[in-house]
Amino acid sequence: MIQPVLAVLIQQRLRLFWNRLARGPRRVRRLVGAGLATVFTVAFVIMAGLNAGSLVERVARIDPAAAADALPVLLLGVTAITLVTSLSSAFHHLFLAGDLELLLVAPVPMRSLFWLKVVEIWRDSVHVLLFQAAALFGFG
Secondary structure, three states: OOOHHHHHHHHHHHHHHHHHHHHOOOOOHHHHHHHHHOOOHHHHHHHHHHHHHHHHHHHHOOOOHHHHHHHHHHHHHHHHHHHHHHHHHHHHHHHOOOOHHHHOOOOOOOOHHHHHHHHHHHHHOOHHHHEEEEEEEEOO
């Protein structure tokens, strides 16, 4: 169960993101930019999955056993990328975030602040999980 203070902090982060995106000067450009970034991100993950699928299919034509062995190698590589990305994201959010001092002096429990940072770290690692999904999709 999400603690009430953590839920409020997450809601504030989402509201701040939406206000930066949809309000103020050049909001149309920001909305179009965010839409294009979302489209390109989804298209990139789909293309990565199709590329992995075509690679596995070409290998399967030559040697079906090698194609079956390709999935663990792909997933091992993506797992290594996940580990490196998660660690760098964690170090950034825990030690280099610009809002750290502001959050530390805020009247919120430290446990809620800790879980907010954990949620931010996991949020940044979602894109790597999409690559794992693309590899699994490509394998069929």
